[in-house]
Amino acid sequence: MNRHAMTYRKSRFARIPFALAACLALSMPLAACQQQQTEQPPLEGAAIGGPFTLVNKNGKTVTWAQFKGEWRIVYFGYTFCPDACPLDVQAMMRGFNLFTKAHPDLAAKVQPIFISIDPARDTPEVVGEWTGAFGPRLMGLTGTPKQVNKAADAFAVYHKRGADTAGGYLMDHSRISYLMDPDGKPIAMLPTDKGPDAVAAELAKWVQ
Incomplete structure (x- = not known):
């Protein structure tokens, strides 16, 4: 963009x-x-983001309003994803870690969030285990199909059950890492396709 x-x-x-x-x-x-x-900001004024109610790895309720005052990185995906999600989240979190090393005080104000679009398989425990592989700062959220659909719609995220495979069905979905400001407004899309250095540079550009 x-x-x-x-x-x-x-x-x-x-x-x-x-x-x-x-x-x-x-x-x-x-x-x-x-x-x-x-x-x-490239996403300034875009109709992206909005209230949701989901649950974390411990099954505790988490709302969008709870992140008030924090910068947020938001990615929608699913843990059974064979390639795209792991690659995107790895680049996102490696970039965040680089940003943390360079700007620890600013990074402390940022909350990375992974939201599952496959609630049928992604229980709180499954999501917690999957996100834990990318570091302790990444928060994993899931919920009921209705809750997940509301969150995805708020962030203009496309998601739909895809093809069946020997290892289980796939999910078609958008691949976007949103950077949101402390008021929950959209700022930019992090360039995960360009690698961790590009992600870190984009964070340094906007997070204050």
């Missing part, structure tokens, strides 16, 4: 944005000032 930068029309000095004027006053590089002033 391309990021659109806002431009400012200026009439002499009267219309110079305050932040840009401050940069000029401090003799900061103009290019840096423009980037700081104009860049906006």
Whole structure:
């Protein structure tokens, strides 16, 4: 997704944005000032995210409202996924770990979350064991089909039972790692397809 930068029309000095004027006053590089002033989150204003009620590995209720004040990384998948989910979550969490090493204070404000779209097989125990393989910071959530569908719909996540195989049925689903701000608003999609370094860089770009 391309990021659109806002431009400012200026009439002499009267219309110079305050932040840009401050940069000029401090003799900061103009290019840096423009980037700081104009860049906006690529998912700003998107209808992504919303209230849900699910359960964690211990069977305790977890709501979206409980994460108020925290940055969140949200990925929807399923534990029986043969390839896509493990690869995505591995890149996501390795990137998060790199970000943690570089910015421990900021990383402490971020909660990575895995939400199952296969509640028939992904019990709380199964989800807890699967997410535990990627580190203690990753929270795994599941629920009833109705609860899972509500969460997936809130995040515009496509999911549907797919083909039957010898090892069990597959699930077709979106492959997106959302970065949400402390108010639960969408900020960006983490580039898990580009590897951990790219994920860490994207986190460093937005998490404050």
